Amino acid sequence: MKKVFQLQDLDCANCAAKMERAVAKIDGVREVNVSFLAQRMSIDADEARFEAIMDQVVKTCKKVEPDCTIVR
Amino acid sequence: MKKTSLSRREQRTLIRILVSLALFLIVFLTDKIMPGGLGGVFDGAAAWVFPFCLYLIIYLLIGYDVLWRAVRNIAHGQVFDENFLMCVATLGAFALAIYRGTTGQEIEGFDEACAVLLFYQIGEFFQRYATGKSRKSIAALMDIRPDYAFVRRGSEVKKTDPAEVQVGELIVVGPGEKIPLDGIIVRGTSTLDTKALTGESLPRDVSEGDEVISGCVNLTSQIEVRTEKAFYDSTVSKILELVENAAEQKSKAENFITRFARYYTPAVCGIALLLAVVPGLITADWPTWIYRALSFLVVSCPCALVISIPLSFFAGIGAASRYGILVKGSNYLEKFNQANVFVFDKTGTLTRGNFAVTCVAPADRREEILRLAAIAEQGSSHPIARSIVACYGRPAEEGYLLTNIAGEGVRAERDGDVILCGNEKLMAQNGIDVVRETGIGTIIYVAHNGRFVGSLLIADELKPEAKEVIGALSGMNCKTVMLTGDNEAVAENVAGQLGVSEYRASLLPQDKVTQLEDLLARKQPSDAVCFVGDGINDAPVLMRSDIGIAMGGMGSDAAIEASDIVLMKDDLRGIPLAKRIAKKTMAIVRQNIVFSIAVKAAILILSAFGIANMWIAVFGDVGVAVLAILNAMRVNSRYKGAAEQETTTK
Known part of the structure; x- marks a missing residue:
């Protein structure tokens, strides 16, 4: 299942790339794309575990870029 | 810079920067003008403390958030974090200055540490402002999203979410409102503003029986529309989807630069460490080499590199959308720049189809x-x-x-x-x-x-602009091929009139894919084959080509889906225009890559030999970013000839 999330206060382009790399490593995430300019993250992940994966994603992003919040 | 366009957060940052800058200038100038400098105010071994305290106050005022983020990110294991690198560099500079002070040398270097962080903040502020601005230009496109629909159910008119309106229901659109769903006018006559969709500034007159497209603005009077499509299939939804996903398809240039940044920062930091330790051990002149290493850290920040490339593409996509040309992603803009074979469907594309x-x-x-x-x-x-x-x-x-x-x-x-x-x-x-x-x-x-x-x-009838467009494409060294189901004689005649380089006549609809595959098989790896069609029955060809361009995308959702570039207006002149935008975007992308890397490399070399100081190093970070952003904004400039197109065509 693919879903797009709005990102708030994503301030630096390199952080977007870092978030993308970090999220891609999460188990169950098939594809992830963070667009700095559109302030969006699109995630393709295992549908059955989507919510659990998203929790993981939010946690990872908090670590990489604490200022940025994912609007769920 | 208009204050009103800044958010509250940005305004606060701006005030903080201005206050710090003013304080910095006061302290800095007093230090320089006063005989003996600020260090001369108090005598003795602790003379350095007074200027240090003044600069430290300013430093904390301008940099407290950077310091805080650095501490927090380090706690999260982010070593090569920009904030952290800046803090190490500036705090290191402070430490060196204190060292000089305590060892009785000349008191200097506090101003530098403070200024680096100040410039860093100014640069960051400008970066945010510029990206926010270009984001807004794309967001203007999002303005077409209708927020509500007035549905006539029985005798009452109810305000609802457009997504809840069923196909076949009657909706009432008043003057000044956006048409929420595609449909057909059943009552009323009005004028529509299609500018947001097509870039066409001339309003369009519509009356009963005419098809209307969602996203247009009703200008003059109330109309009643019978919906033909659900909201999610309406033109406006399709376009929004396309625009929102545009930034997702990353180009090779973008991938290159993010990959580059990934290795660049650790590499420069590593060299900085070596630079501090190895010559330090040999010469025992520790302060000099540590200072040079700190300059390295300032230059090693990757954001300047990473931001300018996607921003250039974003600006290119935004510029194209202003002329009613929707590009589905930066990779298509990149590829379109290489496109040198243009295959046209004759009927409905080169001709009016009537x-x-x-x-x-x-x-x-x-x-x-x-x-x-x-x-x-x-x-x-x-x-x-x-x-x-x-x-x-x-x-x-x-x-x-x-x-x-x-x-x-x-x-x-x-x-x-x-x-x-x-x-x-x-x-x-x-x-x-x-x-x-x-x-x-x-x-x-x-x-x-x-x-x-x-x-x-x-x-x-040939489209009036067809000949001009074929000529323009030939002028760009592109091959033009016309595909048609007409017989040889008709095809030869039309081809001759238009000046296309090749034509294939008497084709059945399914032959078009074969013809295209033939062209694809013969092309060089660096070439790209573009197919231009009206989106009716040619979805397979649109998909098979390197770049599929659908004409007159308004209303044809199948075409929007199958193609990579959509010309919202049924005007072939959008093709050479898009090509020019693509060319300019790619030129700017290349300039930015070469310029950023070259300047950074030059500053690194100069600081390694002690020629450049930290002031220049900070330019290597934020100065380059600002220049690259300004350069990226050039993509959005007006395109000659396109302005007339906006006003003269109907």
């Missing part, structure tokens, strides 16, 4: 020929007859008895006045000598009272 009178002979009797032909043809609904009536443009004289002679033409008679209008056979039957015409298309001869008057040539 019949029109293209030639009247002899020309000096044009009016009379058309008048007579219109009288004869007014009763028929055949496309050819309709094109004659349309060409005449006025109501034809009535009162004639019209007799249709199957396979030959029409005979019109009133009080002994006889008009014959039809093919050569009809003329021969009535013993009339004609001046034979040999044009491509259908030839209609007109005779009045047994005397030949002239002839009309009716053909599928």
